[in-house]
Amino acid sequence: MRRADRLFQIVQYLRGGRLVTAARLAERLEVSERTIYRDIADLQSTGVPIDGEAGIGYIMRSGFDLPPLMFTRDEIVALVTGARMVKAWGGTSMMAAAEEALIKIEAVLPETERGRVGDTKIFSPSIGLAGQARELIDRCEQAIDAREIVALEYSDEDGSTTNRTVQPLGLWFWGKVWTLVGWCELRDNFRAFRLDRIAKLAPTGDRYKPAANRSLEEFSRQQREKYQKHLDNLNQEGK
Template sequence: MRRADRLFLIIHALRGRRTALQARQLAQTLGVSLRTVYRDVADLQLSGVPIEGEAGVGYVLRKGSDIPPLMFSADELEALVVGTRFVRAFAGVRLAESAKTALLKIEAVLPPDLRERAAHTRIFAPVWRDQHQSDFAAMIDRLHAAIVANHVLRLDYRDESGRSSAREIEPLCLSFWGGAWTLGAWCRLRQDFRNFRPDRIDICESTGEICVESAERNLASYLRAVGGSMMDHS
């Protein structure tokens, strides 16, 4: 977790409390050592954040320095909690970690009744990853990064029948179908839009080339071409 995120979460974990929050609780929530919590709190105090207390006693925000809670309804909050749980379970590692941090930030600024509701929602997406699933999560991260950076990719790809082919593609988007991912892309071999299953990609390498976007090969054109079906027809 970035230091800036930790500092944000410390401030908001203290908001609205009438009793001191122990440093040990902060350390457990943030997944850091007590020494890190002490250092972060000291830095916040030096920068002017009105935190009172000390190591071994606990910390509170000075009265009058509270921050208004986020205006979520109970149902809106539950949707956010469930959504972040699904991202943690099914997305790549980078997005999963970001979802965890985002949820901590959301819960940190909630009033107690909504925080309690968030803690007890009964829709789960258990995170369980063996080595194969960890490798797949890493592949999702790699593809996502290529989409963001507009990198052309070279793939060794197996179709539904197990036949292999070499492809150069311009990646456009990732879609999750509640059990399977697909990568939408412009395929230079087929000279058309295609959908690729990440679990059928044996090798994925960047060519070092940057995609030059055009009206015929951008995301909007891809979405028009697939017509909402996005079936795998590579």
Template sequence: MRRADRLFQIVQLIRGRRLTTAKWLAQRLEVSERTVYRDVADLQYQGVPIEGEAGVGYRLGEGFDLPPLIFTPQEAQALVVMTRVAQQWLDPALARASESALSRVLSVLPADQRHAAQHTPVYSPPWGLTAEQQPHLQSWREATQSMHKLALAYSDAQGRSSDRTVWPLGSFFWGAVWTLVAWCEKRQAFRSFRLDRIQSMKGLTETFKLSDGQRLMDYLRQQGVDPQALAEGR
């Protein structure tokens, strides 16, 4: 990769994230961290308002205007494939949003790249979430974001049913099954629920407030997972 292309990529990668470490940039660009430090310093010298420092992380200053994102043919194909998968395995609202976002991306591509992306021979068969599971996944995601409690009727692996009031924290996709992580009021502990075993789900008007030891990052650390690594897909 030419250095000019690498500098452009650094700006684009920092642009799309809240905080970006030099280590992550080095891994993505397949260069040393020292090279990243030098490139970022050169960008800062040229007037690009990259805030932060080595060892902490970088972000773009507010108000900095960049030209529209430019996608490579392979990036456009990846977006098409991800949208096809999303339509089968995400909740209805996010599936529609992903399709809308993809339409915007395709609209700015040259005709030959758009045609190649749309005809990428990678598909996701229509065997994803059932009609009953889709609204449950959407309700869970929305309650997680608004911090509203949910009432569940749940059946475990042995077929035993129970009613729970939970504080939804996150959703995890395992390739064929979604698991939903929550703080369970009944058990006063973290619990995970398989989406396909939820018999009913009802949103409650009552909100919840998390304390230390009840947050998703606390659950992840209990499982031996680095929250930052998970967020970065490592």
């Protein structure tokens, strides 16, 4: 969790005029009590009316509130549509986070704008995305975040099965199809693996170090270059 998000959550937990201990906040936010003490001190220094002390607990005086977020109509539509798409096509954790995000967006909007959340008539039905596929998305995302090398049992387009050791770099969504972009140690090159063809995925326990020539940015650059060459060839053939 980013520090800015953690400070926001502390303010949220202290609302309601109830005494909350640093230990309780640390447990909820999965950080140390020392971190909570520092965060509380920083919030107090910026004018947030928090009373209390270490070992006793903290309480926020009434009357303090965060200013409402001001979004344009188009921004609200974009946020709601994006959250609905993640709910429909994301992993299990992303689906839950998207639902929570929609609740928070509506909660912090001014009263006059809250109706726009429900009035957004753009939807993304999740046809064919089973729970097992959602869990695989989560596992891939966790491996990417931890830079953890994974072992795949993968079926190629012709149905043959191979075992790959992959440095996971990113997830790409193509509309119904997710691919895991990574550095394949067998091929010693970038590869994109369709998640619906991954029979097994297991962490190896090893982690890889970031390298510019094996980064997601480099993969994206190469893809753009290939696409541009394809367009150039089409233009030449059309002359």
